[in-house]
Amino acid sequence: MSKRYLFTSESVTEGHPDKICDQISDTILDAMLAQDPDSRVAAEVVVNTGLVLITGEITSKAQVNFVDLARRKIAEIGYTDSVNGFAAHSCAVMVALDEQSPDIAQGVDSAHETREQSSEEIFDRTGAGDQGIMFGFACNETPELMPLPISLAHRIARRLAAVRKTQQLPYLRPDGKTQVTVAYEEGRPVSIDTILVSTQHAPEIGEIKDPSAVQAKIKEDLWSLVVEPIFTDLSIKPGSDTKFLVNPTGQFVVGGPQGDSGLTGRKIIVDTYGGYSRHGGGAFSGKDPTKVDRSAAYACRYIAKNIVAAGLAEKCEVQLSYAIGVARPVSIFIDTFDTGKIGDEQLLELVKANFELRPAGMIEYFGLRRLVSERGGRFYQDVAAYGHFGRSDLDLPWEKTDKAAVLKAALSAAVV
Numbered sequence: 001m002s003k004r005y006l007f008t009s010e011s012v013t014e015g016h017p018d019k020i021c022d023q024i025s026d027t028i029l030d031a032m033l034a035q036d037p038d039s040r041v042a043a044e045v046v047v048n049t050g051l052v053l054i055t056g057e058i059t060s061k062a063q064v065n066f067v068d069l070a071r072r073k074i075a076e077i078g079y080t081d082s083v084n085g086f087a088a089h090s091c092a093v094m095v096a097l098d099e100q101s102p103d104i105a106q107g108v109d110s111a112h113e114t115r116e117q118s119s120e121e122i123f124d125r126t127g128a129g130d131q132g133i134m135f136g137f138a139c140n141e142t143p144e145l146m147p148l149p150i151s152l153a154h155r156i157a158r159r160l161a162a163v164r165k166t167q168q169l170p171y172l173r174p175d176g177k178t179q180v181t182v183a184y185e186e187g188r189p190v191s192i193d194t195i196l197v198s199t200q201h202a203p204e205i206g207e208i209k210d211p212s213a214v215q216a217k218i219k220e221d222l223w224s225l226v227v228e229p230i231f232t233d234l235s236i237k238p239g240s241d242t243k244f245l246v247n248p249t250g251q252f253v254v255g256g257p258q259g260d261s262g263l264t265g266r267k268i269i270v271d272t273y274g275g276y277s278r279h280g281g282g283a284f285s286g287k288d289p290t291k292v293d294r295s296a297a298y299a300c301r302y303i304a305k306n307i308v309a310a311g312l313a314e315k316c317e318v319q320l321s322y323a324i325g326v327a328r329p330v331s332i333f334i335d336t337f338d339t340g341k342i343g344d345e346q347l348l349e350l351v352k353a354n355f356e357l358r359p360a361g362m363i364e365y366f367g368l369r370r371l372v373s374e375r376g377g378r379f380y381q382d383v384a385a386y387g388h389f390g391r392s393d394l395d396l397p398w399e400k401t402d403k404a405a406v407l408k409a410a411l412s413a414a415v416v
Contacts, residue, residue, distance in 0.1 A: 017175070029381075034372045
């Protein structure tokens, strides 16, 4: 008898209160790194009805207007009308920032005291900005080597924002959530069980005023303009038995920060693998790349994706751990869930020989400081919504599979 089970992942739109915070935090990070690539940033944001609070620790030579940055990002997301209870031009923006603790900074700064050092010396002496554990994952369920449930949830969320911004569905408002349940048999996705979309909307749609009629119209429009288009290039599609739920409470008029407060770093599962893989607990947004919560999580994904792309496993999870002020990982763990073409121990040796895992080395290899300037002053804010991994719409260095051929060659050489 085949083992059948359901697995569900969710995503949120860029107008979700927590995602507003993530995007403002990363907009601040972009602005600081654009002016001073050595900026140390840990920017936290809180939003509520009519209020934005920017807090955290920043040490930088950059001079930026935090209030202006927040207002511009809020307007870009779509909160421009006070009817939403939250608008870029009218919300209060409070700033309460401190400098980074020197106790934290010293382990990262020590390698830069002598500029004549080689890159290898700097990599060895530049410690991690904090202790912690990070995970990365890849599997062959989708072209982008991501689990199917989170991939579909993100696709629907991005499409939901697109039809709002292009005015295809002008009654939509910025806040929204998506959720997709996929049926699996023997570990492989076989069908779409349930699709859930909750989207903020105007109380009336044209001449339609009755709440039940409004919801019926929204459901009809979302199916034809949001859900169906995202399945055009996929072999698995919704079937006649797929359940489609829209705004299950009956309506979703009050939303955004008026409906719920938001906080940076509260959507870490949405940001990663939708719960399909383990998570180390550290958030990404607002943190400069010396924080291994961010840079090492990107490296873990890079390793796992290249292992799967090389055909060495059907799915792969990588864990790294670090000690504050220490350059090299405390531990490296690889699990291919019995799908590996070679043993996990052999894969571990290939990873140690072919991937840079010291914080300064990862930053240099991925270009995590210079990419902001190279891409016109914005980089991190673009990954702050709709996931940091599997982004076919963005050119992300940790999504490249340029090590796949290297891994294959190294394996062949080892076998010979």
